Amino acid sequence: MHVDEWLQTIPSVWVYVLVGAVIGLESLGIPLPGEIVLVSAALLSSRGVVDPLVVGLCASGGAIVGDSIGYLIGRKGGRALFDRLGRRFPKHFGPAHIARAEHMFNRHGMWAVFFGRFIALLRILAGPLAGALHMPYWRFLVANVLGGVAWAGGTTAGVYYLGVVADKWLKGFSWVGLVVAVLVGIGTTLWLKRKAAKAASEEETVPETVSAS
Incomplete structure (x- = not known):
C-alpha cells in the first residue's frame, strides 16, 4: 500500500498531526521520510480529502519547531553527538556526511539553513549541526x-495545483496521452537525478581536498 493510500484510511485531523509530527521529527535529526509524507498529504488535498492550507501550516510548524529543538540538542551535545549518531545511523550521519554538511555551513552560513530544507541530507542535519x-x-x-x-508551503501548493491540473488533464485525454505523460515524467526525473548526483559529487570533492591539505 502506498503512503497516500494509507493516509486515506485515517481521519483528516490525524493526517495533519502525522504531517507535522513526521516532518518535525525529521527536522529534529531523526531520519524519517518527511518529504514523502508531505507530498502524499498534498496529493490528498488536491482530491479534497484534506485542506491544503492546513497541510502547509502543519508542515511549516513541524519543520520550524523540529529544527529549533534539533538546534538546542546540537548546542548541548556538540560534536560528541554526531559521533554517537554516526555509529547508530552511518548512512545518514557518517563522517563524510557530517564533513560535507559542515563545509556547506562554513561556506554559506544562514543560506545553508535556508536551502538545507530542500536537500535531504541537510534537512536532517541543519538544526543539530547549526547548534553544534x-x-x-x-x-x-x-x-x-x-x-x-518556503519548503513546506511551496511543496504543498505545487503538488496541490499539479494534482488538480493533472486530474483535469487526464480526464480529457486518452490512454495514449497518459503514456506520453508518464514517459516524459520518467525522463525528467532521471535527468534531475543525474544533475543532483553530479552536484553532490562535486560538493564531496571539496571537503576531501581540504582535509587532504
Missing part, C-alpha cells in the same frame, strides 16, 4: 522560519 557549530540562534531562527515556510 554555535551559530547565533537569531540567525538560525530567521533562516529556519523562512526555509520551513
Whole structure:
C-alpha cells in the first residue's frame, strides 16, 4: 500500500498531526521520510480529502519547531553527538556526511539553513549541526522560519495545483496521452537525478581536498 493510500484510511485531523509530527521529527535529526509524507498529504488535498492550507501550516510548524529543538540538542551535545549518531545511523550521519554538511555551513552560513530544507541530507542535519557549530540562534531562527515556510508551503501548493491540473488533464485525454505523460515524467526525473548526483559529487570533492591539505 502506498503512503497516500494509507493516509486515506485515517481521519483528516490525524493526517495533519502525522504531517507535522513526521516532518518535525525529521527536522529534529531523526531520519524519517518527511518529504514523502508531505507530498502524499498534498496529493490528498488536491482530491479534497484534506485542506491544503492546513497541510502547509502543519508542515511549516513541524519543520520550524523540529529544527529549533534539533538546534538546542546540537548546542548541548556538540560534536560528541554526531559521533554517537554516526555509529547508530552511518548512512545518514557518517563522517563524510557530517564533513560535507559542515563545509556547506562554513561556506554559506544562514543560506545553508535556508536551502538545507530542500536537500535531504541537510534537512536532517541543519538544526543539530547549526547548534553544534554555535551559530547565533537569531540567525538560525530567521533562516529556519523562512526555509520551513518556503519548503513546506511551496511543496504543498505545487503538488496541490499539479494534482488538480493533472486530474483535469487526464480526464480529457486518452490512454495514449497518459503514456506520453508518464514517459516524459520518467525522463525528467532521471535527468534531475543525474544533475543532483553530479552536484553532490562535486560538493564531496571539496571537503576531501581540504582535509587532504
